[in-house]
C-alpha cells in the first residue's frame with residue numbers, strides 16, 4: 001500500500017467527477033455517466049477507499065486476482081447503496097463458474113460459447129446474469145469483442161437465453177481517433193436499441209478509460225471505466 005495515498009485518490013476522483021460533470025453538461029448527456037473504479041493490481045484495502053468517495057461500482061479484469069481479493073472488499077451498503085462488481089476482462093469459458101454467483105454483470109461477452117456457459121450456470125444457480133456484448137470497434141486482432149457488423153445477430157442469439165439479460169455494449173477502442181470509434185459505438189448502440197429486441201434492454205454503454213473518458217461521455221457513455229486515473233500507475237508484482 002506504500003505507493004497509495006487516500007488524499008491523492010480522493011483528489012483524483014474529485015477531478016474526474018468534475019470533468020465528467022462538465023462533459024455531461026457540455027454535450028447534453030444529462031449526467032447519466034457512472035464512474036467505475038477499475039481495480040487491477042490495486043490492493044483491496046486501497047480499493048475500499050473509493051466507497052468513502054461515493055464510487056459504488058468496481059471493475060474486475062482477472063478471475064484469479066478477484067478471487068484473492070473479494071473477501072477483503074467492503075461490499076456492504078454505503079450510504080444506503082450496495083456496491084456492485086462487474087467483470088470487464090477477457091473471460092475463459094471454464095472460469096465462469098468461479099464468478100457466476102457474486103458478480104453483478106459480465107461486460108466482456110464476446111462469443112456464443114461463453115454466453116452459453118454463462119446461461120447454463122446462471123440457470124443452474126437460479127439467477128439471471130446481466131451481460132454486455134463486447135464490441136471490437138477498431139477491428140484490432142489484439143482485442144476481444146464481436147465485429148460491429150455481427151453485433152445485431154449476436155445479440156439476437158443471446159436474447160432468448162433465460163439465464164442472460166443483455167443490457168448493452170462495451171468496448172475498448174484503439175488509443176487514437178476516439179471521436180470516430182466512440183461515434184460508431186453510439187450509432188451501433190442506438191441501432192440495436194431501436195430494434196427493440198425482445199428480452200434485451202439497451203441501457204448501458206460502457207466505454208471510456210483514463211485517457212479518453214471525456215470523449216466517451218460526449219458519445220453517450222453510461223459507464224466510464226477508470227483505473228490509473230484514480231489509483232495512479234499500475235505496479236505489476
Ligand SMILES: *Cc1c(COP(=O)(O)O)cnc(C)c1O
Nearest residue numbers: 038088209210225226227228229
Ligand atoms: C485496465 C482497464 C481499464 C482501465 O484502464 P485505465 O487506463 O487504467 O483507466 C478499463 N477497462 C478495461 C477493460 C481494462 O482492462
